Amino acid sequence: MLSISNLHASVEDKPILKGLSLEIPAGEVHAILGPNGAGKSTLSYVLTGREGYEVTQGGATLDGEDLLALDPSERAARGVFLSFQYPLEIPGVPALTFIRTALNAQRKARGEAELSAPEFLKLAREKAQSLKIDFDMLKRPLNVGFSGGEKKRMEILQMAILSPRFLILDETDSGLDIDALKIVADGVNALRGPDRAMLVITHYQRLLDYIRPDRVHVLADGRIAASGGPELALELEREGYDKYARAA
Amino acid sequence: MSAAFALTDLDLARLPGRRDEDWRWSDLRGLIRQPVEVSPELDRPAAPGGAFIGLARDEFVFANGQLNDWPQEALSPALAFHLHDDPGAARMADVMPMAQLAAERHVGPPLHILTVRAGETAAIRFRFISRATGTGHHLRLGVMLEAGAQAVVLESYEGQGEDYLANVALEFYLADGARLERIAAADEAESAISVSSAEVHLKPGAAFAQTLLVGGAKRQRFETQISHPGGGADVRADGVYLVGGRRHADLTSVVTHEAVDGTTSQLIKGVARDQGRGVFQGRIVVAEGADRTDARMGHHALILSDRAEVDAKPELLIFADDVQCAHGNTVGRLDEDALFYAMQRGLPPEAARALLTEAFVGEVIDRVEHEGAREAARTWVSERLGGG
Ligand SMILES: Nc1ncnc2c1ncn2[C@@H]1O[C@H](COP(=O)(O)OP(=O)(O)OP(=O)(O)O)[C@@H](O)[C@H]1O
Ligand SMILES: [Mg+2]
Numbered sequence: 001m002l003s004i005s006n007l008h009a010s011v012e013d014k015p016i017l018k019g020l021s022l023e024i025p026a027g028e029v030h031a032i033l034g035p036n037g038a039g040k041s042t043l044s045y046v047l048t049g050r051e052g053y054e055v056t057q058g059g060a061t062l063d064g065e066d067l068l069a070l071d072p073s074e075r076a077a078r079g080v081f082l083s084f085q086y087p088l089e090i091p092g093v094p095a096l097t098f099i100r101t102a103l104n105a106q107r108k109a110r111g112e113a114e115l116s117a118p119e120f121l122k123l124a125r126e127k128a129q130s131l132k133i134d135f136d137m138l139k140r141p142l143n144v145g146f147s148g149g150e151k152k153r154m155e156i157l158q159m160a161i162l163s164p165r166f167l168i169l170d171e172t173d174s175g176l177d178i179d180a181l182k183i184v185a186d187g188v189n190a191l192r193g194p195d196r197a198m199l200v201i202t203h204y205q206r207l208l209d210y211i212r213p214d215r216v217h218v219l220a221d222g223r224i225a226a227s228g229g230p231e232l233a234l235e236l237e238r239e240g241y242d243k244y245a246r247a248a
Numbered sequence: 249m250s251a252a253f254a255l256t257d258l259d260l261a262r263l264p265g266r267r268d269e270d271w272r273w274s275d276l277r278g279l280i281r282q283p284v285e286v287s288p289e290l291d292r293p294a295a296p297g298g299a300f301i302g303l304a305r306d307e308f309v310f311a312n313g314q315l316n317d318w319p320q321e322a323l324s325p326a327l328a329f330h331l332h333d334d335p336g337a338a339r340m341a342d343v344m345p346m347a348q349l350a351a352e353r354h355v356g357p358p359l360h361i362l363t364v365r366a367g368e369t370a371a372i373r374f375r376f377i378s379r380a381t382g383t384g385h386h387l388r389l390g391v392m393l394e395a396g397a398q399a400v401v402l403e404s405y406e407g408q409g410e411d412y413l414a415n416v417a418l419e420f421y422l423a424d425g426a427r428l429e430r431i432a433a434a435d436e437a438e439s440a441i442s443v444s445s446a447e448v449h450l451k452p453g454a455a456f457a458q459t460l461l462v463g464g465a466k467r468q469r470f471e472t473q474i475s476h477p478g479g480g481a482d483v484r485a486d487g488v489y490l491v492g493g494r495r496h497a498d499l500t501s502v503v504t505h506e507a508v509d510g511t512t513s514q515l516i517k518g519v520a521r522d523q524g525r526g527v528f529q530g531r532i533v534v535a536e537g538a539d540r541t542d543a544r545m546g547h548h549a550l551i552l553s554d555r556a557e558v559d560a561k562p563e564l565l566i567f568a569d570d571v572q573c574a575h576g577n578t579v580g581r582l583d584e585d586a587l588f589y590a591m592q593r594g595l596p597p598e599a600a601r602a603l604l605t606e607a608f609v610g611e612v613i614d615r616v617e618h619e620g621a622r623e624a625a626r627t628w629v630s631e632r633l634g635g636g
Contacts, residue, residue: 050588072591073600081592088589092607098593101603106594141607158593 001026001197002047002067002166006058009046016042018222019058024166024215029198031208033233034219035241040201041085043219044168048082049075062166076102077109079165083155083172085201090142095154096124098142099161106162127160131187148175156187167191167198173207185210205237220244255386255415255443273527273559274469274498279441284384284413287312294377298404299433299461299628303620304373308362311377313385313415315360326368326397330361359388366394366423371618373402376416378440384413391418393426393454400429400618405444407436407465418446422454430458431621433628436465438493445471452479452507459616460487461628464495464524472501478510478538485514488612490632491524491556498527505538505568512542517612518549519605519633520556531563532575538568545575550582550608552601602633609633 002024009017016039024030034040045053047060049072060067062078070078090098104114115123128135133153143151152172159167169188173181188198188211200211208216208230216232218225218241225244226232254262255276264270265277290311306324309317323329364370376387393399405414414436422428436442442465448456454477460470474483489497503512518526532543549558562577582604590600609629616622 048592050592051584071597072588073594073596076592076594084589084592088583088586090586090590090604090607092610093603098590098603101599102590102593102595105596105599109594109596162593 002060002062002199004047004058004060007043007046007055007060008057009042010054010056011042011052015056016222017046020219020223021058022217022224024197024199026197027194028214029192029200029211030215030217031200031202031213031233032217032219033202033236034225035245038219039222040219041170044082044085044170044199044201047075047168048072048080073105074109076162076164077106080168081159081162081164081166082168083152083159083170085170085174087143087151087155089144089146091144092141095138095140095142096121099124099138099158102158103162123161127157130190131157131160132183133157149177149180152176153180153184156184159191160187163191165196167196168201169198170201171203172200173202173204181207182210205233208233218244255384255413270500270529273529274467274496274500276441276443276467279467280413285382287378287380287383287385287412289314290316290377290379293317294375294379298375298377298406299435300373300402300404300431300621300624303618303624304371304400304402306370307373307375309375309377310387310389312380312383313387315358316377324370326365326370327372328363328365330363331358359390361390361392363392364394364397364399364426367396368394369397370399371402372399373404375404375406376414377406377408378412378414378436378442379408380412381409382411384415386415386417388417389419390421391428392421393423393428395423396425397423398427400431400621402621403430403432405432405434405436405442407440407442409440410437411439412437412441414440414442416444418444420446420448420456422448422450422456424451425453426451427455428457429617429621430456431461431616431618431625432458432470433461433463433625434468434470435463436468438465438495440465440468442468443471444469446473448472448474448483450475450477450481450483452477452481455482457482457484457617458486459612459625460499461625462487462489462497462499463632464489464491464493464497464526466494467496467498469498469500471498474501474503476503476505476510476512478505478507478541481510483510483512484615485512486612486615487516488609488629489516489518489526489528490609490629491519491526492521492632494523496525496527498529500527500529502531502533503543504533504535505541505543506535507537508539508541510538510541512544514545515612515615516547517609518547518558519552519609520549520558521552523553523555525556526558528558528560528562530561530575531565532573534564534566534568534571534573536567539570541568542572544573547575547577548608549579550605551579552582552605598634602630605633606630
């Protein structure tokens with residue numbers, strides 16, 4: 001599904017990713033842990049095409065297609081979704097309008113029929129309910145004045161409605177209370193399937209208790225410093241990143 | 249209003265230009281160097297059209313400055329429509345300085361006066377059509393709301409020619425307790441010069457609200473002068489300018505609070521693209537003794553290209569104590585982070601830009617009270633910003 005090879009990327013001429021390689025086959029969930037500033041969010045932005053994140057070497061493909069040649073909206077239409085570490089506020093655009101516009105833009109790009117207003121409302125209501133989001137909140141401008149946790153939930157709602165194929169969760173657990181974490185994890189797990197894959201960026205084992213990863217990677221100093229099974233996350237929880245910081 | 253008269257008389261020497269403080273960003277003198285011939289009269293009623301089509305019972309069409317069509321016998325009983333020098337209109341000269349001036353001077357185009365009778369309600373549409381090439385036309389129109397009358401006035405400026413000069417001078421008079429909402433949409437030719445000036449006189453307890461939607465021209469100026477009597481009277485003076493190509497649009501307003509207890513709220517939003525140029529000049533004057541005035545002014549503009557320009561001059565001149573006044577002025581670019589966020593969710597770059605720009609302008613549109621006009625205004629904006 002997603003294949004990253006020897007990826008080098010810079011921000012403002014400062015190298016951040018320094019030869020990162022990673023394979024995430026369809027049907028799998030991979031977790032990435034790593035110290036602050038290691039380049040985890042940078043990786044998520046490079047994969048989604050944010051301006052200012054310059055790829056200097058290497059590449060990334062999704063189902064064999066060169067991901068880096070596409071603009072962010074084209075990547076979204078191919079099914080790439082990023083749950084932002086810090087979701088943006090969109091003043092003046094009700095959440096419902098925003099999500100519906102996004103969904104229909106994606107469908108149009110894929111040559112699918114757009115969803116009618118009633119069809120969309122039905123879908124949005126259903127997903128909001130399963131994530132225990134008050135539907136009235138969706139009438140407010142997206143994320144404006146929402147609490148940190150509400151913004152994270154709103155990311156997962158968008159994910160549930162857009163139904164992407166490749167999901168990147170960048171610290172979706174931070175800012176969530178214990179109940180919300182459980183609800184969000186259920187929402188994410190509902191999207192697991194043989195045709196989908198996920199990259200879960202987190203600092204805490206707790207999220208991985210709910211979203212069980214197939215593989216765990218340590219990202220340190222711009223590259224994958226270690227990979228293993230779920231037990232690697234437990235080990236990191238006990239021992240920290242010291243070992244990898246020294247190696248780097 | 250002086251510019252309107254100078255234009256009407258085609259007194260080129262009196263046209264305002266760069267050196268006039270209030271016109272320095274919208275020079276007319278440098279642009280009109282020779283006398284302009286008067287545009288021909290249209291020989292038949294104009295075809296239906298314009299923004300706000302179908303939204304008002306009573307519709308008055310002016311083409312090339314001449315009255316082209318109006319309801320005549322079908323006129324709503326709430327209304328009266330006169331030429332300024334017929335007896336029905338004479339008494340208005342007392343309260344409407346422009347009418348008075350026109351009556352005294354007997355020059356320029358005829359002045360029509362539309363009256364909304366005391367306590368009555370009306371929805372009125374004015375279409376100002378310019379179907380001319382290389383000529384100029386002038387129009388004067390007074391709207392009077394008698395005590396307790398309520399009206400919505402919808403103006404569409406419809407440019408169908410090129411290189412013309414269109415000059416519209418309006419006067420609004422609101423008697424005690426009258427309420428008027430004015431919404432104007434201007435779509436002039438890119439090669440046109442267009443000036444629309446309005447003088448607004450309010451009595452205590454009256455409410456005047458306006459929303460100007462201005463698309464620009466070679467030179468376009470919408471000027472509003474409001475004399476505010478306080479005494480519970482309320483003014484809203486909003487506007488939107490969207491300029492692309494090489495268009496220029498100038499929204500200028502002066503609100504003068506003359507006595508205690510008046511409120512004014514102004515929200516102007518502008519978007520300049522390509523080589524477009526937007527101008528906002530807003531002045532709120534709180535005269536000595538006009539205590540307990542509450543006046544708020546906001547102007548916010550987006551510049552979407554390196555060659556676009558916005559000039560803004562917000563002014564609060566306060567000569568009274570105990571007032572609540574605030575103003576905000578920002579000129580900036582679209583938030584790149586928000587753009588990326590929208591694109592990450594699937595919006596192509598152009599659609600993402602249009603969505604955020606429309607949302608930015610939407611705050612002004614949301615303040616339009618008349619529901620039909622509000623939706624028409626939204627459509628006007630979204631068609632011009634290329635959104636869905
Ligand atoms: N716009 C920017 N300008 C300059 N440096 C940047 C910019 N964005 C990121 N960086 C730098 O790149 C490095 C990696 O940042 P990144 O956000 O990817 O880290 P992270 O692994 O996600 O950290 P955290 O766990 O704190 O979220 C940091 O040193 C950061 O300061
Ligand atoms: Mg990060």
